[in-house]
Amino acid sequence: MNERGVADLGEFTFECGESIEHLEIAYETYGEYEPADGDRHAGNAVLVCHALTGSQHVARRPERGDGGNDDGSSDTAGQARAWWGDVVGPGKAIDTGEQFVVCANVPGSCYGSSGPPTEGPDGEPWGTDFPPVTVADWTRAQRRLLDHLGVGRLRAVVGGSVGGMNALDWAVQYPDDVDHVAVVAAAPRLDAQCLGLDTVARRAITTDPNWNGGDYYGDDRPDPDDGLAQARRIGHIMYLSKASMDGKFGRRSAGRGHGRESPDPAASFFPYRDVESYLDYNAERFVERFDANAYLYLLRAMDEYDAAAGYESDAAALGAFDGELLCLSFTGDWHFTVGQSEELAEAAREADVPVAHHVVDSDHGHDAFLVEPERVGPPLADFVADGVAGQAVTDTAESSDDGDEFAPVHTSLFGD
Amino acid sequence: MNERGVADLGEFTFECGESIEHLEIAYETYGEYEPADGDRHAGNAVLVCHALTGSQHVARRPERGDGGNDDGSSDTAGQARAWWGDVVGPGKAIDTGEQFVVCANVPGSCYGSSGPPTEGPDGEPWGTDFPPVTVADWTRAQRRLLDHLGVGRLRAVVGGSVGGMNALDWAVQYPDDVDHVAVVAAAPRLDAQCLGLDTVARRAITTDPNWNGGDYYGDDRPDPDDGLAQARRIGHIMYLSKASMDGKFGRRSAGRGHGRESPDPAASFFPYRDVESYLDYNAERFVERFDANAYLYLLRAMDEYDAAAGYESDAAALGAFDGELLCLSFTGDWHFTVGQSEELAEAAREADVPVAHHVVDSDHGHDAFLVEPERVGPPLADFVADGVAGQAVTDTAESSDDGDEFAPVHTSLFGD
Numbered sequence: 001m002n003e004r005g006v007a008d009l010g011e012f013t014f015e016c017g018e019s020i021e022h023l024e025i026a027y028e029t030y031g032e033y034e035p036a037d038g039d040r041h042a043g044n045a046v047l048v049c050h051a052l053t054g055s056q057h058v059a060r061r062p063e064r065g066d067g068g069n070d071d072g073s074s075d076t077a078g079q080a081r082a083w084w085g086d087v088v089g090p091g092k093a094i095d096t097g098e099q100f101v102v103c104a105n106v107p108g109s110c111y112g113s114s115g116p117p118t119e120g121p122d123g124e125p126w127g128t129d130f131p132p133v134t135v136a137d138w139t140r141a142q143r144r145l146l147d148h149l150g151v152g153r154l155r156a157v158v159g160g161s162v163g164g165m166n167a168l169d170w171a172v173q174y175p176d177d178v179d180h181v182a183v184v185a186a187a188p189r190l191d192a193q194c195l196g197l198d199t200v201a202r203r204a205i206t207t208d209p210n211w212n213g214g215d216y217y218g219d220d221r222p223d224p225d226d227g228l229a230q231a232r233r234i235g236h237i238m239y240l241s242k243a244s245m246d247g248k249f250g251r252r253s254a255g256r257g258h259g260r261e262s263p264d265p266a267a268s269f270f271p272y273r274d275v276e277s278y279l280d281y282n283a284e285r286f287v288e289r290f291d292a293n294a295y296l297y298l299l300r301a302m303d304e305y306d307a308a309a310g311y312e313s314d315a316a317a318l319g320a321f322d323g324e325l326l327c328l329s330f331t332g333d334w335h336f337t338v339g340q341s342e343e344l345a346e347a348a349r350e351a352d353v354p355v356a357h358h359v360v361d362s363d364h365g366h367d368a369f370l371v372e373p374e375r376v377g378p379p380l381a382d383f384v385a386d387g388v389a390g391q392a393v394t395d396t397a398e399s400s401d402d403g404d405e406f407a408p409v410h411t412s413l414f415g416d
Numbered sequence: 417m418n419e420r421g422v423a424d425l426g427e428f429t430f431e432c433g434e435s436i437e438h439l440e441i442a443y444e445t446y447g448e449y450e451p452a453d454g455d456r457h458a459g460n461a462v463l464v465c466h467a468l469t470g471s472q473h474v475a476r477r478p479e480r481g482d483g484g485n486d487d488g489s490s491d492t493a494g495q496a497r498a499w500w501g502d503v504v505g506p507g508k509a510i511d512t513g514e515q516f517v518v519c520a521n522v523p524g525s526c527y528g529s530s531g532p533p534t535e536g537p538d539g540e541p542w543g544t545d546f547p548p549v550t551v552a553d554w555t556r557a558q559r560r561l562l563d564h565l566g567v568g569r570l571r572a573v574v575g576g577s578v579g580g581m582n583a584l585d586w587a588v589q590y591p592d593d594v595d596h597v598a599v600v601a602a603a604p605r606l607d608a609q610c611l612g613l614d615t616v617a618r619r620a621i622t623t624d625p626n627w628n629g630g631d632y633y634g635d636d637r638p639d640p641d642d643g644l645a646q647a648r649r650i651g652h653i654m655y656l657s658k659a660s661m662d663g664k665f666g667r668r669s670a671g672r673g674h675g676r677e678s679p680d681p682a683a684s685f686f687p688y689r690d691v692e693s694y695l696d697y698n699a700e701r702f703v704e705r706f707d708a709n710a711y712l713y714l715l716r717a718m719d720e721y722d723a724a725a726g727y728e729s730d731a732a733a734l735g736a737f738d739g740e741l742l743c744l745s746f747t748g749d750w751h752f753t754v755g756q757s758e759e760l761a762e763a764a765r766e767a768d769v770p771v772a773h774h775v776v777d778s779d780h781g782h783d784a785f786l787v788e789p790e791r792v793g794p795p796l797a798d799f800v801a802d803g804v805a806g807q808a809v810t811d812t813a814e815s816s817d818d819g820d821e822f823a824p825v826h827t828s829l830f831g832d
Contacts, residue, residue, distance in 0.1 A: 016685045132685040192661035192691045193653065199692040200649045206680050207642040209625055214680065226623040230646075233616045237609065242750070245608035251722070264622050264630065266532075266709075269432045269548040270716050275608045276615040293682075300686050306667070334658070 002061055002096075004028040006112055009144045014107075018131035021121065025145045026112025027104040028056045030088070030096035036153045042179050045151045046094055046384060047142060048103045049159030049166035050083065052235075052298050053290055055111035057081055058103040059088040059096060084160075086373035093377030094158065094384060102151065106166070107141050108133035108297040116293035117217065128214030133297055135162070135305040139169045143177070153177055156384045160184040160369040161336065162302040168344070171353075172307060175320035182326040182383055184376065185333055185369040187340035188307035188314045188347070194335060197234055198299050204230035205292050214293050228292040229283035231299075236282055241332035241365030249275040307344070314347035324354040324387040328379060330368040331361050342396060349397070356388040356395040418477055418512075420444045422528055425560045430523075434547035437537065441561045442528025443520040444472045446504070446512035452569045458595050461567045462510055462800060463558060464519045465575030465582035466499065468651075468714050469706055471527035473497055474519040475504040475512060500576075502789035509793030510574065510800060518567065522582070523557050524549035524713035532709035533633065544630030549713055551578070551721040555585045559593070569593055572800045576600040576785040577752065578718040584760070587769075588723060591736035598742040598799055600792065601749055601785040603756035604723035604730045604763070610751055613650055614715050620646035621708050630709050644708040645699035647715075652698055657748035657781030665691040723760070730763035740770040740803040744795060746784040747777050758812060765813070772804040772811040 005027060012023035036043035048058050060082045088094040088101055105113040108130065115133075120126040146154070157178050159167035164186025171181045190198070205211055208227030216223055240248070253271035311317040318325075325348045329341035338359055348355035358379045362368040369376055382390025421443060428439035452459035464474050476498045504510040504517055521529040524546070531549075536542040562570070573594050575583035580602025587597045606614070621627055624643030632639055656664070669687035727733040734741075741764045745757035757773055764771035774795045778784040785792055798806025 128680060128682040130682070132682050189667060191658060192665040192667065193656070193658045195665075195667065195689060196649075196653045196661060196691045196695060199689070199695065200646060200653070202680075202683075203646060203649070204620065207624075207646065214682070230616060230619060230623065233612075233619070234650075237612045237616070240609070242607060242609045245612060249608040249611075251605060251608065251611065264544060264618075264712070266544040266546070266548050266630070266713065267618075267716065270720055273611055273615070275612045279612060279615065296680070297682065300683065304686055 001032055002028065002030045004056070007145055007148050009141065009148060012107075012141065012144070014131040014137050015134045016132045020114060020131065022114070023107060023141060023144070024112070024114045024118070025104050025107070025141055026056050027102060027145055027149075028058065028061075029149070030059050030101040031099055033100040033149075033151060035151075042155045043151075043153055044099045045146070045154045046099045046101050046156045046158060047146070047154055047170075048084065048088060048094070048101055049138070049142075049157065049163035050103060050106070051159075051161035051163045052302060053286070053295070054083045054163065055081075055109070056103045056105045057111075058084045059092075059101065060085040083370065084373075087377050087380065093373070093381035095381070099155065099384070100151075102146065102149065104142055104145050106133070106138040106298070108137075108294060108301065110291035110294040113141075115291070116214065116297060117291045125217040127217065127293060130293075130297070132300065134301050135165050135169050136173065138166050138301070139173050142166075142170075143174060154179065156180040156182065158182040158184065158380065158384070159186070161186060161366065162298070162305070164336070165302065165305045165307075168307055169305075171321040171323065171325065172311075172317045176322050179323045180326070180384055180387055181321075181323060182328060182380055183341070183344065184328040184380075185330055185336050185366055187336045188344050189305060190303055191337075191340070194238065195303055197238060198303050201231035201234045202296055202299055204228075204234070205296055208292075211292060214296075216292070223287070224292045225287045228287045228290065228295060229280075231295055232283045232286045232290075233279040236279055238335045239366045241334060241363055243332060243363040244365050244367070245275065247363065249273065249278060314344060315350035318348055318351040318353050321351070321353050324383075325356075326379065326383045326388065326393065327355065327357040328369070328376065329357065329359050330364065330366070330372075331359060332363045333366045333368060335366040345396065354388045356383070356393045357397070358394050359396060417448055418444065418446045420472070423561055423564050425557065425564060428523075428557065428560070430547040430553050431550045432548045436530060436547065438530070439523060439557060439560070440528070440530045440534070441520050441523065441557055442472050443518060443561055443565075444474070444477075445565070446475050446517040447515055449516040449565075449567060451567075458571045459569055460515045461562070461570045462515045462517050462572045462574060463562070463570055463586075464500065464504060464510070464517055465554070465558075465573065465579035466519060466522070467575075467577035467579045468718060469702070469711070470499045470579065471497075471525070472519045472521045473527075474500045475508075475517065476501045499786065500789075503793050503796065509789070509797035511797070515571070515800070516567075518562065518565065520558055520561050522549070522554040522714070524553075524710060524717065526707035526710040529557075531707070532630065532713060533707045541633040543633065543709060546709075546713070548716065550717050551581050551585050552589065554582050554717070555589050558582075558586075559590060570595065572596040572598060574598040574600065574796065574800070575602070577602060577782065578714070578721070580752070581718065581721045581723075584723055585721075587737040587739065587741065588733045592738050595739045596742070596800055596803055597737075597739060598744060598796055599757070599760065600744040600796075601746055601752050601782055603752045604760050605721060606719055607753075607756070610654065611719055613654060614719050617647035617650045618712055618715055620644075620650070621712055624708075627708060630712075632708070639703070640708045641703045644703045644706065644711060645696075647711055648699045648702040648706075649695040652695055654751045655782045657750060657779055659748060659779040660781050660783070661691065663779065665689065665694060730760060731766035734764055734767040734769050737767070737769050740799075741772075742795065742799045742804065742809065743771065743773040744785070744792065745773065745775050746780065746782070746788075747775060748779045749782045749784060751782040761812065770804045772799070772809045773813070774810050775812060
């Protein structure tokens with residue numbers, strides 16, 4: 001009942017105006033689809049949107065023989081593999097025994113959907129000739145995929161990080177198509193600090209000589225691993241918090257002098273610290289699974305995303321949305337802050353969209369949405385089932401008596 | 417009455433155990449020296465310690481003809497030139513009409529003191545054969561320079577950022593030699609988040625092929641400008657705050673497509689934002705004035721610094737200190753936090769060192785100590801004059817009734 005595939009969705013015109021003849025989207029589905037039945041029931045289709053370096057592989061696949069991989073183990077290493085296996089699956093918060101879950105690799109990525117590393121019209125990898133992608137392109141590609149799969153109205157769209165921006169974009173682009181939108185650890189747009197860090201991350205790739213203008217495919221050329229590793233190190237720091245880094249690593253040494261051959265003799269007097277070891281280890285694993293051009297493309301899409309683009313405000317962008325909105329944020333997240341989620345919730349209140357802003361107290365930084373399933377699962381489960389009235393769903397507006405922890409919660413400027 | 421020079425301090429053994437035959441220290445002095453006179457007066461010598469990429473040139477030099485430079489203009493661009501000209505100078509908080517101010521370029525740097533770019537024993541630049549340096553080496557080199565200049569006891573040592581660590585190290589290494597130590601925007605040690613960012617910054621340099629193991633000197637070889645620029649971009653983000661970056665740049669575009677020849681055709685659909693333009697502009701100016709190896713050396717010294725090294729605690733390290741301590745911190749600073757300054761103040765209280773922790777409310781991030789002279793000057797002036805009893809000096813212990821803004825302020829475990 002779980003399926004995976006690559007759909008050829010035909011010609012696709014990107015937001016930038018460029019087209020490709022065949023947009024291929026790699027996807028997975030979990031569970032059995034029950035369509036909506038007029039007003040009687042909303043159907044059971046849930047679209048899950050992955051984060052920057054995630055894939056269509058959101059949940060564990062217990063069955064063997066599905067392409068040679070056995071992912072039924074506890075192997076959730078890397079966001080490519082069962083990246084939300086503790087939140088999505090049989091008996092999990094998004095229960096694939098009840099819901100029909102679809103997850104698709106976004107265009108521009110490197111897990112089977114059309115993107116820089118896939119074959120272009122000349123038989124060579126696209127590289128940087130692949131059209132620039134935006135979050136809006138991802139949403140439109142998902143809509144096309146769902147049409148292809150025969151899925152109409154969605155019970156829910158759920159996404160974390162830039163996947164949360166993707167989910168939010170559903171409420172703006174397809175306001176009649178989805179009942180419940182859950183925006184997890186995300187924001188209507190990035191702030192200047194994150195834009196700055198992302199631009200440094202991209203520059204790390206484009207200044208790696210092996211990047212070679214994006215043309216590094218083929219066995220005879222080295223990949224821009226140094227640059228991509230640097231970009232990923234910056235990402236990992238953004239995903240953690242000061243508190244979580246101090247807790248995980250402190251100033252502990254992983255041994256004096258560098259563990260591996262150091263290029264820098266003068267460094268050998270100083271310790272190779274746990275924090276550097278962590279960043280190196282994760283960066284090295286990452287370059288094995290991800291494509292440098294895809295990283296550039298997706299990071300740019302995230303930076304460019306602005307919920308209010310083409311509208312006067314976030315509230316105006318949400319004006320036509322017919323469903324309910326959940327903003328789920330984490331106190332230790334400085335990549336996507338509680339304040340930004342509150343701004344989004346405020347906009348929804350202003351637009352008379354039923355909304356709850358559920359704040360999770362966590363030191364885990366942005367990573368919390370991946371590593372704290374026991375806190376993420378209950379509000380998500382109840383929101384998908386019952387909307388903002390769901391039992392485990394809390395809202396900042398309700399708790400505003402307790403103090404001014406977040407941006408001030410005021411009633412709509414435009415009345416009730 | 418202002419002087420500049422380079423002192424040959426003879427053989428110097430670094431903390432790492434390596435020696436060099438001739439340690440040269442570039443320095444400047446401002447004002448006339450009045451030595452201490454027993455207990456009757458404390459002398460007027462004030463040592464100012466520069467930050468990571470600063471120089472001996474702390475104040476403006478109004479006189480012309482002092483080596484061909486005319487720095488009497490408002491040119492304070494870059495930390496190399498009159499980097500604290502609004503805090504140190506005639507009539508300023510640290511008044512060179514009254515105090516004798518000494519500022520020295522630290523060993524390992526590149527403004528005239530011995531370091532990687534200076535000539536080694538074989539007549540070639542040292543490069544990475546220069547001994548690794550630590551903050552303790554800086555302090556000992558400064559003590560040697562002051563001996564050379566005939567300066568004994570100091571009225572004050574004042575430093576910001578890693579210069580504040582340097583100032584703090586004076587209280588530990590030379591506890592009888594200084595009356596007032598002002599630690600501005602600094603901490604007893606860096607936290608894991610900053611260590612992580614610094615390691616990425618260093619890796620940017622050492623993965624630049626032009627770095628060439630540190631051997632890039634000479635006109636026939638390119639400098640590792642890309643790597644050093646990347647390191648500096650990361651630094652600039654650390655020196656600003658989320659609020660200051662949103663205020664300065666927001667998401668504004670400096671024009672669609674990159675202002676300069678972009679190496680990346682697929683980027684041209686996206687805006688070149690103000691934040692990227694700022695980081696690029698400053699990085700490009702920085703690589704003209706700073707040496708990549710020196711940046712590696714000084715960043716490592718900062719990362720390695722730990723006030724409690726060799727002691728059981730910060731309080732134990734301060735146990736012999738005979739003078740008074742000012743911790744000056746800034747609410748928007750996430751590089752060196754208010755909490756870290758409070759920890760240091762707590763340690764001083766525990767060690768019965770007279771201390772004041774003066775917190776400046778500022779959105780300017782770590783840069784505040786450079787860009788808010790009107791808030792930095794008054795407490796510094798009064799502290800240098802009158803110690804912690806100085807009129808403009810406030811202390812968190814006094815204001816602890818107002819709420820629990822900082823780490824809890826409790827009385828010493830060992831006190832009365």
